[in-house]
Amino acid sequence: MTKRTSDTAKGSGNALRRRRTLLAWGFALPFAVIFCVFMLIPLVSSMTMSLTDITSRDLRTPFNVNFVGFKQYLTLFSDARFLHSLQVTAIFVIVGLPITMIIALAFAVALDKGLQHVNAFFRALFYAPVVASVVAVSVVWRYILQADGLLNSLLAMIGIEGPDWLHDTHYALPALMVMTIWRNMGTLMIIFLAGLQAIPEELKEAAAIDGASEWRTFWSITLPLLKPTLLLGAVLLSVAYLQFFEESFVMTQGGPLDSTLSAAYYVYQKFGFGQYGIASAASWVLFVIIALVSALQFRILRSDD
Template structure:
Protein backbone atom coordinates (compact mmCIF):
# COMPACT_ATOMS: atom_id res chain seq x y z
CA UNK A 1 0.00 0.00 0.00
CA UNK A 2 2.85 2.35 0.88
CA UNK A 3 4.40 1.63 -2.53
CA UNK A 4 1.10 2.48 -4.24
CA UNK A 5 0.81 5.76 -2.38
CA UNK A 6 4.43 6.57 -3.25
CA UNK A 7 3.78 5.86 -6.92
CA UNK A 8 0.64 7.99 -6.87
CA UNK A 9 2.49 10.82 -5.19
CA UNK A 10 5.29 10.55 -7.74
CA UNK A 11 2.84 10.77 -10.63
CA UNK A 12 1.16 13.79 -9.02
CA UNK A 13 4.51 15.49 -8.52
CA UNK A 14 5.43 14.75 -12.14
CA UNK A 15 2.18 16.27 -13.38
CA UNK A 16 2.80 19.29 -11.17
CA UNK A 17 6.29 19.78 -12.60
CA UNK A 18 4.98 19.43 -16.15
CA UNK A 19 2.20 21.93 -15.43
CA UNK A 20 4.70 24.36 -13.93
CA UNK A 21 7.02 24.00 -16.92
CA UNK A 22 4.11 24.49 -19.32
CA UNK A 23 3.06 27.62 -17.44
CA UNK A 24 6.57 29.04 -17.68
CA UNK A 25 6.70 28.30 -21.40
CA UNK A 26 3.34 30.02 -21.90
CA UNK A 27 4.48 33.06 -19.93
CA UNK A 28 7.74 33.21 -21.91
CA UNK A 29 5.82 32.95 -25.18
CA UNK A 30 3.55 35.85 -24.22
CA UNK A 31 6.54 37.95 -23.16
CA UNK A 32 8.23 37.31 -26.51
CA UNK A 33 5.07 38.11 -28.49
CA UNK A 34 4.16 41.16 -26.40
CA UNK A 35 6.11 43.66 -28.60
CA UNK A 36 4.28 42.42 -31.70
CA UNK A 37 0.90 42.48 -29.95
CA UNK A 38 1.47 46.06 -28.75
CA UNK A 39 2.64 47.24 -32.18
CA UNK A 40 -0.23 45.41 -33.92
CA UNK A 41 -2.84 46.96 -31.64
CA UNK A 42 -1.28 50.43 -31.87
CA UNK A 43 -0.52 50.61 -35.59
CA UNK A 44 -2.87 48.10 -37.27
CA UNK A 45 -5.94 47.10 -35.29
CA UNK A 46 -6.38 50.52 -33.67
CA UNK A 47 -6.23 52.56 -36.90
CA UNK A 48 -8.43 50.05 -38.75
CA UNK A 49 -11.14 50.20 -36.09
CA UNK A 50 -10.74 53.98 -35.85
CA UNK A 51 -11.15 54.41 -39.61
CA UNK A 52 -14.18 52.12 -39.59
CA UNK A 53 -15.78 54.30 -36.95
CA UNK A 54 -14.76 57.41 -38.89
CA UNK A 55 -16.70 56.18 -41.92
CA UNK A 56 -19.94 56.55 -39.90
CA UNK A 57 -19.27 60.17 -38.90
CA UNK A 58 -19.21 63.57 -40.60
CA UNK A 59 -15.53 64.10 -39.75
CA UNK A 60 -13.85 66.69 -41.95
CA UNK A 61 -10.50 68.43 -41.91
CA UNK A 62 -11.80 71.27 -39.75
CA UNK A 63 -12.81 68.74 -37.07
CA UNK A 64 -9.31 67.38 -36.42
CA UNK A 65 -8.88 69.55 -33.33
CA UNK A 66 -12.13 68.21 -31.84
CA UNK A 67 -12.43 64.67 -33.27
CA UNK A 68 -14.86 63.54 -30.56
CA UNK A 69 -17.28 66.38 -31.25
CA UNK A 70 -18.30 65.02 -34.65
CA UNK A 71 -21.74 63.62 -35.34
CA UNK A 72 -22.70 60.12 -36.34
CA UNK A 73 -24.33 59.93 -39.76
CA UNK A 74 -24.99 56.20 -40.07
CA UNK A 75 -24.55 54.95 -43.62
CA UNK A 76 -24.82 58.42 -45.22
CA UNK A 77 -21.14 58.42 -46.25
CA UNK A 78 -21.57 55.09 -48.03
CA UNK A 79 -24.67 56.39 -49.79
CA UNK A 80 -22.78 59.54 -50.84
CA UNK A 81 -19.88 57.45 -52.14
CA UNK A 82 -22.10 55.13 -54.16
CA UNK A 83 -24.11 58.03 -55.57
CA UNK A 84 -20.97 59.99 -56.52
CA UNK A 85 -20.72 59.96 -60.32
CA UNK A 86 -16.93 60.23 -60.27
CA UNK A 87 -16.65 57.35 -57.80
CA UNK A 88 -18.81 55.17 -60.05
CA UNK A 89 -16.62 56.16 -62.99
CA UNK A 90 -13.54 55.24 -60.96
CA UNK A 91 -15.13 51.87 -60.11
CA UNK A 92 -15.74 51.15 -63.81
CA UNK A 93 -12.17 52.17 -64.64
CA UNK A 94 -10.85 49.86 -61.91
CA UNK A 95 -13.02 46.99 -63.15
CA UNK A 96 -11.72 47.54 -66.69
CA UNK A 97 -8.14 47.61 -65.43
CA UNK A 98 -8.59 44.38 -63.45
CA UNK A 99 -10.61 42.39 -66.00
CA UNK A 100 -8.10 43.10 -68.77
CA UNK A 101 -4.88 43.44 -66.79
CA UNK A 102 -5.04 40.37 -64.55
CA UNK A 103 -5.65 37.76 -67.31
CA UNK A 104 -2.98 39.39 -69.51
CA UNK A 105 -0.47 39.43 -66.66
CA UNK A 106 -1.09 35.80 -65.70
CA UNK A 107 -1.11 34.56 -69.31
CA UNK A 108 2.14 36.34 -70.14
CA UNK A 109 3.71 35.20 -66.87
CA UNK A 110 2.73 31.56 -67.45
CA UNK A 111 3.96 31.65 -71.06
CA UNK A 112 7.31 33.09 -69.99
CA UNK A 113 7.61 30.54 -67.18
CA UNK A 114 6.94 27.65 -69.57
CA UNK A 115 9.51 28.97 -72.03
CA UNK A 116 12.12 29.33 -69.32
CA UNK A 117 11.35 25.92 -67.87
CA UNK A 118 11.18 23.97 -71.14
CA UNK A 119 12.93 25.98 -73.82
CA UNK A 120 15.64 28.19 -72.35
CA UNK A 121 18.35 26.31 -70.52
CA UNK A 122 21.34 28.59 -71.00
CA UNK A 123 21.30 32.03 -69.37
CA UNK A 124 18.07 31.14 -67.56
CA UNK A 125 19.12 33.15 -64.50
CA UNK A 126 19.78 36.18 -66.69
CA UNK A 127 16.26 36.04 -68.12
CA UNK A 128 14.80 35.66 -64.63
CA UNK A 129 16.57 38.80 -63.46
CA UNK A 130 15.61 40.71 -66.61
CA UNK A 131 11.92 39.81 -66.30
CA UNK A 132 11.82 40.48 -62.56
CA UNK A 133 13.74 43.78 -62.68
CA UNK A 134 10.67 45.98 -63.43
CA UNK A 135 8.95 44.63 -60.29
CA UNK A 136 11.58 46.21 -58.03
CA UNK A 137 12.13 49.32 -60.15
CA UNK A 138 10.78 52.65 -58.93
CA UNK A 139 7.51 53.73 -60.53
CA UNK A 140 9.12 57.10 -61.27
CA UNK A 141 11.83 55.47 -63.36
CA UNK A 142 9.21 53.32 -65.10
CA UNK A 143 7.10 56.41 -65.80
CA UNK A 144 10.07 58.11 -67.47
CA UNK A 145 10.61 55.08 -69.71
CA UNK A 146 6.96 54.77 -70.67
CA UNK A 147 6.53 58.49 -71.30
CA UNK A 148 9.35 58.14 -73.81
CA UNK A 149 7.72 55.06 -75.35
CA UNK A 150 4.25 56.64 -75.53
CA UNK A 151 5.18 60.20 -76.50
CA UNK A 152 2.83 61.32 -79.31
CA UNK A 153 5.40 62.62 -81.81
CA UNK A 154 8.85 61.32 -80.96
CA UNK A 155 7.82 58.27 -78.92
CA UNK A 156 9.26 54.86 -79.68
CA UNK A 157 5.86 53.21 -80.23
CA UNK A 158 4.54 55.83 -82.63
CA UNK A 159 7.85 55.86 -84.47
CA UNK A 160 7.59 52.11 -85.05
CA UNK A 161 3.95 52.49 -86.14
CA UNK A 162 4.94 55.22 -88.61
CA UNK A 163 7.24 52.78 -90.36
CA UNK A 164 4.09 50.82 -91.27
CA UNK A 165 2.27 54.00 -92.33
CA UNK A 166 0.16 54.16 -89.14
CA UNK A 167 -0.36 57.51 -87.43
CA UNK A 168 -0.24 56.64 -83.74
CA UNK A 169 -2.46 58.49 -81.25
CA UNK A 170 -1.51 60.62 -78.28
CA UNK A 171 -1.68 57.60 -76.02
CA UNK A 172 -1.87 59.17 -72.57
CA UNK A 173 -4.10 62.08 -73.63
CA UNK A 174 -6.71 59.93 -75.40
CA UNK A 175 -9.85 58.76 -73.61
CA UNK A 176 -9.74 55.63 -75.74
CA UNK A 177 -6.08 54.73 -75.35
CA UNK A 178 -5.03 56.10 -71.95
CA UNK A 179 -6.32 53.14 -69.95
CA UNK A 180 -4.93 50.48 -72.35
CA UNK A 181 -1.60 52.29 -72.11
CA UNK A 182 -1.63 52.04 -68.33
CA UNK A 183 -2.61 48.38 -68.57
CA UNK A 184 0.33 47.70 -70.89
CA UNK A 185 2.66 49.40 -68.44
CA UNK A 186 1.21 47.51 -65.46
CA UNK A 187 1.46 44.15 -67.21
CA UNK A 188 5.07 44.84 -68.22
CA UNK A 189 5.89 45.94 -64.70
CA UNK A 190 4.19 43.11 -62.77
CA UNK A 191 4.26 39.92 -64.83
CA UNK A 192 7.81 39.09 -63.66
CA UNK A 193 6.62 38.43 -60.12
CA UNK A 194 3.95 35.97 -61.25
CA UNK A 195 6.42 34.40 -63.68
CA UNK A 196 8.85 33.54 -60.86
CA UNK A 197 6.03 31.87 -58.90
CA UNK A 198 4.79 29.96 -61.95
CA UNK A 199 8.33 28.82 -62.70
CA UNK A 200 8.70 27.49 -59.16
CA UNK A 201 5.39 25.65 -59.56
CA UNK A 202 6.44 24.11 -62.88
CA UNK A 203 9.77 22.97 -61.49
CA UNK A 204 7.95 21.32 -58.59
CA UNK A 205 5.97 19.02 -60.91
CA UNK A 206 7.68 15.60 -61.25
CA UNK A 207 8.95 14.79 -64.74
CA UNK A 208 7.26 11.39 -64.48
CA UNK A 209 3.86 13.08 -64.83
CA UNK A 210 4.59 14.26 -68.35
CA UNK A 211 6.37 11.05 -69.21
CA UNK A 212 3.26 9.10 -68.25
CA UNK A 213 1.10 11.35 -70.42
CA UNK A 214 3.51 10.99 -73.32
CA UNK A 215 3.41 7.20 -73.01
CA UNK A 216 -0.40 7.38 -73.15
CA UNK A 217 -0.14 9.23 -76.48
CA UNK A 218 -1.00 12.75 -75.25
CA UNK A 219 0.43 15.61 -77.30
CA UNK A 220 2.25 18.65 -75.89
CA UNK A 221 -0.90 20.77 -75.62
CA UNK A 222 -2.93 17.92 -74.12
CA UNK A 223 -0.24 17.26 -71.51
CA UNK A 224 -0.13 20.94 -70.63
CA UNK A 225 -3.91 21.37 -70.55
CA UNK A 226 -4.90 18.20 -68.70
CA UNK A 227 -1.81 17.42 -66.59
CA UNK A 228 0.26 20.55 -65.95
CA UNK A 229 -2.50 23.13 -65.49
CA UNK A 230 -4.49 21.07 -62.92
CA UNK A 231 -1.29 20.50 -60.93
CA UNK A 232 -0.62 24.25 -61.08
CA UNK A 233 -4.04 25.07 -59.61
CA UNK A 234 -2.65 26.15 -56.18
CA UNK A 235 -0.05 28.32 -57.92
CA UNK A 236 -2.65 29.84 -60.23
CA UNK A 237 -4.86 30.56 -57.21
CA UNK A 238 -2.05 32.31 -55.35
CA UNK A 239 -0.95 34.43 -58.30
CA UNK A 240 -4.50 35.34 -59.33
CA UNK A 241 -5.40 36.42 -55.78
CA UNK A 242 -2.26 38.48 -55.19
CA UNK A 243 -2.32 40.02 -58.66
CA UNK A 244 -6.04 40.73 -58.45
CA UNK A 245 -5.71 42.44 -55.06
CA UNK A 246 -2.85 44.57 -56.35
CA UNK A 247 -4.73 45.59 -59.48
CA UNK A 248 -7.91 46.40 -57.57
CA UNK A 249 -5.85 48.86 -55.54
CA UNK A 250 -3.98 50.32 -58.51
CA UNK A 251 -2.95 53.88 -57.80
CA UNK A 252 0.60 54.64 -58.87
CA UNK A 253 0.05 54.23 -62.61
CA UNK A 254 -2.64 56.90 -63.08
CA UNK A 255 -1.24 59.11 -60.32
CA UNK A 256 2.18 59.33 -61.97
CA UNK A 257 1.29 59.02 -65.65
CA UNK A 258 -2.09 60.70 -66.25
CA UNK A 259 -3.25 62.24 -62.93
CA UNK A 260 -6.55 60.46 -63.62
CA UNK A 261 -7.16 62.13 -66.97
CA UNK A 262 -8.20 62.74 -69.57
CA UNK A 263 -11.68 63.56 -68.20
CA UNK A 264 -11.38 60.99 -65.38
CA UNK A 265 -10.92 58.16 -67.88
CA UNK A 266 -8.06 56.68 -65.84
CA UNK A 267 -8.97 57.68 -62.29
CA UNK A 268 -9.12 54.62 -60.01
CA UNK A 269 -11.00 53.97 -56.78
CA UNK A 270 -7.79 54.21 -54.75
CA UNK A 271 -6.79 57.43 -56.46
CA UNK A 272 -10.20 59.04 -56.01
CA UNK A 273 -10.23 57.98 -52.34
CA UNK A 274 -6.81 59.60 -51.94
CA UNK A 275 -8.14 62.78 -53.51
CA UNK A 276 -11.07 62.84 -51.10
CA UNK A 277 -8.65 62.58 -48.19
CA UNK A 278 -6.75 65.49 -49.71
CA UNK A 279 -9.96 67.51 -49.88
CA UNK A 280 -10.55 66.85 -46.17
CA UNK A 281 -13.63 64.64 -46.68
CA UNK A 282 -12.42 62.03 -44.22
CA UNK A 283 -15.76 60.36 -43.54
CA UNK A 284 -16.60 59.85 -47.20
CA UNK A 285 -13.02 58.82 -48.03
CA UNK A 286 -12.96 56.10 -45.37
CA UNK A 287 -16.35 54.87 -46.59
CA UNK A 288 -14.88 54.55 -50.09
CA UNK A 289 -11.94 52.63 -48.64
CA UNK A 290 -14.23 50.11 -46.95
CA UNK A 291 -16.34 49.71 -50.08
CA UNK A 292 -13.14 48.76 -51.91
CA UNK A 293 -12.21 46.43 -49.04
CA UNK A 294 -15.54 44.60 -49.30
CA UNK A 295 -15.17 44.26 -53.08
CA UNK A 296 -11.65 42.84 -52.68
CA UNK A 297 -12.87 40.37 -50.04
CA UNK A 298 -15.78 39.19 -52.21
CA UNK A 299 -13.63 38.77 -55.34
CA UNK A 300 -10.95 36.93 -53.37
CA UNK A 301 -13.62 34.58 -51.93
CA UNK A 302 -14.90 33.88 -55.44
CA UNK A 303 -11.38 33.13 -56.65
CA UNK A 304 -10.87 30.66 -53.80
CA UNK A 305 -14.15 28.96 -54.63
CA UNK A 306 -13.38 28.68 -58.34
CA UNK A 307 -9.68 27.79 -58.19
CA UNK A 308 -9.43 25.69 -55.05
CA UNK A 309 -8.12 22.15 -55.40
CA UNK A 310 -10.79 19.61 -56.26
Protein backbone atom coordinates in the same frame (compact mmCIF):
# COMPACT_ATOMS: atom_id res chain seq x y z
CA MET B 1 5.25 9.45 -1.51
CA THR B 2 3.82 8.49 -4.84
CA LYS B 3 1.05 11.10 -4.62
CA ARG B 4 3.55 13.75 -3.50
CA THR B 5 5.84 12.89 -6.41
CA SER B 6 2.90 13.07 -8.82
CA ASP B 7 1.85 16.48 -7.45
CA THR B 8 5.43 17.71 -7.72
CA ALA B 9 5.69 16.53 -11.32
CA LYS B 10 2.34 18.14 -12.15
CA GLY B 11 3.45 21.41 -10.57
CA SER B 12 6.71 21.34 -12.53
CA GLY B 13 4.76 20.67 -15.73
CA ASN B 14 2.44 23.61 -15.07
CA ALA B 15 5.37 25.89 -14.32
CA LEU B 16 7.08 24.79 -17.56
CA ARG B 17 3.91 25.51 -19.55
CA ARG B 18 3.61 28.94 -17.96
CA ARG B 19 7.23 29.73 -18.82
CA ARG B 20 6.69 28.61 -22.41
CA THR B 21 3.51 30.70 -22.64
CA LEU B 22 5.29 33.79 -21.29
CA LEU B 23 8.20 33.18 -23.65
CA ALA B 24 5.82 32.84 -26.62
CA TRP B 25 4.02 36.04 -25.70
CA GLY B 26 7.38 37.76 -25.28
CA PHE B 27 8.30 36.88 -28.87
CA ALA B 28 4.84 37.82 -30.14
CA LEU B 29 4.57 41.09 -28.20
CA PRO B 30 6.62 43.28 -30.62
CA PHE B 31 4.50 42.14 -33.56
CA ALA B 32 1.29 42.57 -31.54
CA VAL B 33 2.25 46.14 -30.60
CA ILE B 34 3.18 47.00 -34.20
CA PHE B 35 -0.04 45.42 -35.49
CA CYS B 36 -2.18 47.35 -33.02
CA VAL B 37 -0.46 50.70 -33.64
CA PHE B 38 -0.20 50.54 -37.43
CA MET B 39 -3.08 48.21 -38.38
CA LEU B 40 -5.78 47.64 -35.77
CA ILE B 41 -6.10 51.21 -34.46
CA PRO B 42 -6.15 52.76 -37.98
CA LEU B 43 -8.74 50.18 -39.10
CA VAL B 44 -11.02 50.91 -36.17
CA SER B 45 -10.48 54.66 -36.61
CA SER B 46 -11.32 54.56 -40.32
CA MET B 47 -14.43 52.48 -39.65
CA THR B 48 -15.51 55.00 -37.02
CA MET B 49 -14.84 57.95 -39.34
CA SER B 50 -16.87 56.34 -42.12
CA LEU B 51 -19.92 56.58 -39.84
CA THR B 52 -19.43 60.30 -39.13
CA ASP B 53 -19.32 63.54 -41.11
CA ILE B 54 -15.75 64.34 -40.09
CA THR B 55 -13.73 66.65 -42.34
CA SER B 56 -10.36 68.36 -42.04
CA ARG B 57 -12.05 71.34 -40.35
CA ASP B 58 -13.12 69.10 -37.46
CA LEU B 59 -9.60 68.06 -36.44
CA ARG B 60 -9.33 71.00 -34.05
CA THR B 61 -12.88 70.55 -32.78
CA PRO B 62 -13.45 66.78 -32.75
CA PHE B 63 -16.53 67.08 -30.52
CA ASN B 64 -18.39 68.84 -33.34
CA VAL B 65 -18.33 65.63 -35.39
CA ASN B 66 -21.78 64.11 -35.88
CA PHE B 67 -22.64 60.43 -36.12
CA VAL B 68 -24.45 59.91 -39.44
CA GLY B 69 -24.59 56.11 -39.63
CA PHE B 70 -24.51 54.78 -43.19
CA LYS B 71 -25.24 58.15 -44.79
CA GLN B 72 -21.70 58.39 -46.13
CA TYR B 73 -22.09 55.04 -47.88
CA LEU B 74 -25.41 56.12 -49.42
CA THR B 75 -23.79 59.35 -50.57
CA LEU B 76 -20.92 57.37 -51.99
CA PHE B 77 -23.09 55.15 -54.15
CA SER B 78 -24.95 58.19 -55.46
CA ASP B 79 -21.65 59.77 -56.54
CA ALA B 80 -21.13 59.24 -60.27
CA ARG B 81 -17.35 59.67 -59.93
CA PHE B 82 -17.09 56.87 -57.39
CA LEU B 83 -19.20 54.54 -59.51
CA HIS B 84 -17.02 55.45 -62.49
CA SER B 85 -13.88 54.69 -60.47
CA LEU B 86 -15.27 51.25 -59.65
CA GLN B 87 -15.97 50.71 -63.35
CA VAL B 88 -12.42 51.71 -64.30
CA THR B 89 -11.00 49.40 -61.64
CA ALA B 90 -13.21 46.53 -62.82
CA ILE B 91 -12.06 47.00 -66.43
CA PHE B 92 -8.46 47.12 -65.26
CA VAL B 93 -8.86 43.81 -63.40
CA ILE B 94 -11.08 41.96 -65.88
CA VAL B 95 -8.91 42.84 -68.88
CA GLY B 96 -5.47 43.07 -67.29
CA LEU B 97 -5.61 39.94 -65.12
CA PRO B 98 -6.15 37.28 -67.85
CA ILE B 99 -3.69 38.96 -70.24
CA THR B 100 -1.01 39.07 -67.56
CA MET B 101 -1.59 35.42 -66.64
CA ILE B 102 -1.52 34.22 -70.26
CA ILE B 103 1.72 36.05 -71.04
CA ALA B 104 3.34 34.93 -67.78
CA LEU B 105 2.31 31.32 -68.37
CA ALA B 106 3.66 31.42 -71.93
CA PHE B 107 7.03 32.69 -70.72
CA ALA B 108 7.07 30.16 -67.87
CA VAL B 109 6.43 27.27 -70.27
CA ALA B 110 9.14 28.57 -72.61
CA LEU B 111 11.66 28.80 -69.77
CA ASP B 112 10.67 25.36 -68.46
CA LYS B 113 11.44 23.85 -71.87
CA GLY B 114 14.45 26.06 -72.57
CA LEU B 115 18.15 25.61 -71.99
CA GLN B 116 18.91 25.34 -68.30
CA HIS B 117 22.11 27.39 -68.39
CA VAL B 118 20.31 30.49 -69.74
CA ASN B 119 17.17 30.18 -67.62
CA ALA B 120 18.66 32.11 -64.71
CA PHE B 121 19.48 35.05 -66.99
CA PHE B 122 15.97 35.24 -68.42
CA ARG B 123 14.39 34.85 -64.98
CA ALA B 124 16.38 37.85 -63.75
CA LEU B 125 15.55 39.78 -66.93
CA PHE B 126 11.80 39.27 -66.64
CA TYR B 127 11.74 39.74 -62.87
CA ALA B 128 13.79 42.97 -62.87
CA PRO B 129 10.73 45.27 -63.36
CA VAL B 130 9.09 43.72 -60.28
CA VAL B 131 11.89 44.70 -57.91
CA ALA B 132 12.21 48.17 -59.44
CA SER B 133 10.31 51.02 -57.79
CA VAL B 134 6.85 51.37 -59.28
CA VAL B 135 7.23 55.15 -59.17
CA ALA B 136 10.53 55.02 -61.08
CA VAL B 137 9.02 52.62 -63.63
CA SER B 138 5.96 54.87 -64.03
CA VAL B 139 8.13 57.94 -64.60
CA VAL B 140 10.13 56.14 -67.31
CA TRP B 141 6.96 54.95 -69.03
CA ARG B 142 5.46 58.42 -68.82
CA TYR B 143 8.35 59.76 -70.89
CA ILE B 144 8.07 56.82 -73.31
CA LEU B 145 4.35 57.45 -73.87
CA GLN B 146 4.47 61.22 -74.30
CA ALA B 147 3.34 62.73 -77.60
CA ASP B 148 7.00 63.26 -78.56
CA GLY B 149 8.25 60.25 -76.58
CA LEU B 150 10.20 57.17 -77.59
CA LEU B 151 7.20 55.09 -78.68
CA ASN B 152 5.86 57.71 -81.08
CA SER B 153 9.36 58.33 -82.40
CA LEU B 154 9.67 54.64 -83.28
CA LEU B 155 6.21 54.67 -84.87
CA ALA B 156 7.15 57.74 -86.92
CA MET B 157 10.09 55.82 -88.39
CA ILE B 158 7.62 53.46 -90.08
CA GLY B 159 5.21 56.20 -91.09
CA ILE B 160 2.70 55.94 -88.24
CA GLU B 161 1.62 59.04 -86.32
CA GLY B 162 1.11 57.92 -82.73
CA PRO B 163 -1.46 59.55 -80.43
CA ASP B 164 -0.80 61.40 -77.20
CA TRP B 165 -1.19 58.18 -75.23
CA LEU B 166 -1.61 59.57 -71.73
CA HIS B 167 -3.81 62.54 -72.67
CA ASP B 168 -6.31 60.73 -74.85
CA THR B 169 -9.38 59.22 -73.15
CA HIS B 170 -9.31 56.26 -75.54
CA TYR B 171 -5.68 55.29 -74.95
CA ALA B 172 -4.81 56.39 -71.40
CA LEU B 173 -6.22 53.36 -69.57
CA PRO B 174 -4.90 50.78 -72.10
CA ALA B 175 -1.48 52.46 -71.84
CA LEU B 176 -1.51 52.04 -68.05
CA MET B 177 -2.59 48.42 -68.50
CA VAL B 178 0.34 47.69 -70.84
CA MET B 179 2.82 49.17 -68.37
CA THR B 180 1.27 47.31 -65.41
CA ILE B 181 1.16 44.00 -67.30
CA TRP B 182 4.82 44.40 -68.28
CA ARG B 183 5.77 45.13 -64.68
CA ASN B 184 3.79 42.34 -63.00
CA MET B 185 4.18 39.41 -65.37
CA GLY B 186 7.58 38.59 -63.84
CA THR B 187 6.01 37.69 -60.49
CA LEU B 188 3.50 35.30 -62.04
CA MET B 189 6.14 33.86 -64.35
CA ILE B 190 8.29 32.81 -61.39
CA ILE B 191 5.25 31.32 -59.58
CA PHE B 192 4.10 29.43 -62.69
CA LEU B 193 7.62 28.20 -63.42
CA ALA B 194 7.87 26.78 -59.90
CA GLY B 195 4.53 25.04 -60.42
CA LEU B 196 5.62 23.60 -63.77
CA GLN B 197 8.85 22.24 -62.32
CA ALA B 198 6.89 20.54 -59.52
CA ILE B 199 4.92 18.42 -62.02
CA PRO B 200 6.44 14.90 -62.21
CA GLU B 201 8.14 14.22 -65.54
CA GLU B 202 6.92 10.63 -65.37
CA LEU B 203 3.37 11.76 -66.18
CA LYS B 204 4.50 13.60 -69.29
CA GLU B 205 6.64 10.66 -70.38
CA ALA B 206 3.69 8.28 -69.92
CA ALA B 207 1.51 10.54 -72.05
CA ALA B 208 4.17 10.65 -74.75
CA ILE B 209 4.40 6.86 -74.75
CA ASP B 210 0.60 6.70 -75.18
CA GLY B 211 0.95 8.88 -78.27
CA ALA B 212 -0.26 12.19 -76.86
CA SER B 213 1.06 15.30 -78.59
CA GLU B 214 2.76 18.08 -76.61
CA TRP B 215 -0.33 20.26 -76.96
CA ARG B 216 -2.60 17.44 -75.72
CA THR B 217 -0.23 16.74 -72.83
CA PHE B 218 -0.29 20.40 -71.87
CA TRP B 219 -4.11 20.61 -71.85
CA SER B 220 -4.79 17.22 -70.25
CA ILE B 221 -1.94 16.91 -67.75
CA THR B 222 0.06 20.10 -67.24
CA LEU B 223 -2.81 22.60 -67.03
CA PRO B 224 -5.01 20.59 -64.60
CA LEU B 225 -2.06 19.95 -62.28
CA LEU B 226 -1.13 23.64 -62.51
CA LYS B 227 -4.62 24.83 -61.54
CA PRO B 228 -3.82 25.56 -57.85
CA THR B 229 -0.77 27.58 -58.93
CA LEU B 230 -2.81 29.47 -61.52
CA LEU B 231 -5.48 30.33 -58.97
CA LEU B 232 -2.86 31.44 -56.45
CA GLY B 233 -1.41 33.79 -59.05
CA ALA B 234 -4.91 35.05 -59.85
CA VAL B 235 -5.58 35.81 -56.17
CA LEU B 236 -2.33 37.71 -55.69
CA LEU B 237 -2.66 39.67 -58.91
CA SER B 238 -6.35 40.51 -58.56
CA VAL B 239 -5.74 41.97 -55.09
CA ALA B 240 -2.90 44.08 -56.50
CA TYR B 241 -4.91 45.23 -59.52
CA LEU B 242 -7.94 46.13 -57.42
CA GLN B 243 -5.68 48.54 -55.51
CA PHE B 244 -3.83 50.04 -58.47
CA PHE B 245 -2.90 53.61 -57.61
CA GLU B 246 0.73 54.53 -58.24
CA GLU B 247 0.49 54.15 -62.01
CA SER B 248 -2.51 56.48 -62.23
CA PHE B 249 -1.04 58.92 -59.70
CA VAL B 250 2.34 59.29 -61.40
CA MET B 251 1.37 59.00 -65.06
CA THR B 252 -2.09 60.57 -65.50
CA GLN B 253 -3.33 61.93 -62.13
CA GLY B 254 -6.59 60.11 -62.84
CA GLY B 255 -7.14 61.85 -66.17
CA PRO B 256 -7.87 62.68 -68.81
CA LEU B 257 -11.50 63.29 -67.83
CA ASP B 258 -11.29 60.63 -65.08
CA SER B 259 -10.61 57.91 -67.67
CA THR B 260 -7.93 56.40 -65.38
CA LEU B 261 -9.58 57.24 -62.05
CA SER B 262 -9.23 54.09 -59.95
CA ALA B 263 -11.08 53.42 -56.71
CA ALA B 264 -7.87 53.77 -54.72
CA TYR B 265 -7.11 57.11 -56.42
CA TYR B 266 -10.64 58.28 -55.60
CA VAL B 267 -10.01 57.50 -51.92
CA TYR B 268 -6.70 59.40 -52.10
CA GLN B 269 -8.41 62.44 -53.60
CA LYS B 270 -11.13 62.50 -50.97
CA PHE B 271 -8.56 62.34 -48.18
CA GLY B 272 -6.63 65.11 -49.92
CA PHE B 273 -9.77 67.25 -50.04
CA GLY B 274 -10.21 66.73 -46.31
CA GLN B 275 -13.42 64.68 -46.67
CA TYR B 276 -12.29 62.02 -44.20
CA GLY B 277 -15.68 60.47 -43.58
CA ILE B 278 -16.56 59.69 -47.18
CA ALA B 279 -12.95 58.74 -47.94
CA SER B 280 -13.04 56.19 -45.12
CA ALA B 281 -16.34 54.83 -46.41
CA ALA B 282 -14.87 54.46 -49.92
CA SER B 283 -11.82 52.66 -48.55
CA TRP B 284 -14.05 50.20 -46.69
CA VAL B 285 -16.12 49.54 -49.82
CA LEU B 286 -12.89 48.76 -51.66
CA PHE B 287 -11.79 46.52 -48.77
CA VAL B 288 -15.06 44.57 -48.92
CA ILE B 289 -14.72 44.11 -52.69
CA ILE B 290 -11.16 42.81 -52.29
CA ALA B 291 -12.25 40.47 -49.47
CA LEU B 292 -15.16 39.10 -51.53
CA VAL B 293 -13.00 38.52 -54.62
CA SER B 294 -10.29 36.86 -52.53
CA ALA B 295 -12.79 34.66 -50.68
CA LEU B 296 -14.36 33.57 -53.96
CA GLN B 297 -10.99 32.68 -55.48
CA PHE B 298 -9.84 30.81 -52.39
CA ARG B 299 -13.09 28.86 -52.42
CA ILE B 300 -12.40 27.88 -56.01
CA LEU B 301 -8.84 26.97 -55.01
CA ARG B 302 -10.14 24.57 -52.33
CA SER B 303 -12.85 23.08 -54.53
CA ASP B 304 -10.67 20.28 -55.92
CA ASP B 305 -9.08 19.30 -52.58
